[in-house]
Amino acid sequence: MLTLTSPIETWAHPCRAGAKLAALCGFTLILFALDSPLWLGLCALLTAGVIASAGKRFGLESARMLRPLLPFVALVALWHLITRDALGVTIILRMTTAVAAANFVTMTTRLSDMIAVIQRLAKPLSPLIAPKALALAIALTLRFIPTMLARSQTIRESWQARAARPPRWRILLPTTLAALDDAEQVAEALRARGGTE
Template sequence: MLTLTSPIETYAHRLPAGLKLVLLCGFTVLLFALKSPLALLCAALPLIVGIAAAGRSFATSSVRMLRPLLPFVVIVALWHLITKDPFGLPILIRMITAVAAANFVTMTTRLSDMIAVIERLARPLAPILPPKALALAMALTVRFTPTLLARAAEIAEAWRARSPKRPGWRILLPTTLAALDDADRVAEAIRARGGSA
């Protein structure tokens, strides 16, 4: 399984995980409160400066992390162009900025620090939901997402090597089975270490 934390050490790595998550929540709320494209671009400016201040390599990695968003940007842009809806630009700016901010926090925060924050926040829910179980579920989700994407890419590549047809929906079943197989193996590993899964 992969981690999304950047190996490039930056000033943001030294900030507490709790502070970064609080700032991310506040920033996201602000983005949804703003309506005009100019106000949204002004709100995005500190984030752009913060990413640029982390260095060229880190900024390049941050931009690369936005690639999976491209199909959604194209679909939203086309929809608003076809329907002649003037609210398309604010939606696109908000979406890209929010994802870039979340990526920035994820790339500069160790997963163990995030889990510790989630466990602290989940303590009041202990009677109905064990904090450790919630933290583990979130950690597995974060770590499994890039693994699942990589597995889907491998299956699509294998399909293209054997068939001239586009893979499309045809790789859905093998990707799902591969994900279930990985989940089963992780559950066995957790049980072997004394956990419950």
């Protein structure tokens, strides 16, 4: 679960984690400020270009990381086709571009570096919450999201291989149990390493 940093070395791996996270925040703000499909399409091309600049193997791995997003893209596209609303193109471009950019940062940044950056930013909150605990929680959440999407897709495919009916709500319980199991394993690993202290 904690190995989402790509082992394929790229030009972005040595870059400072803080700079990458700041660039991601700025880029995401721009994406949500834009409403034109043309400008969002250019942002998507820019993101694809940045990913492609890291090499073919990295690009393929990055594309694989976007697969769990496909059902959401299909759902949004279907809904906006039914309602004849052109806004669906804007939503899909914004969503896929933001996730692709976030994946790029995640895949080229070590978890320890991400935790260090968030910990520094959280220092003003130290009277309320331990900065290290908050940083670890945020970093683990970022790492868990694509993992849980992939896990739910695996559970969905397992159901479809055994039953003719679509799984729909029936995968909620096994997905929840899988999430709890992963969380327990991570908690045990953290305790074995001395927790967040």
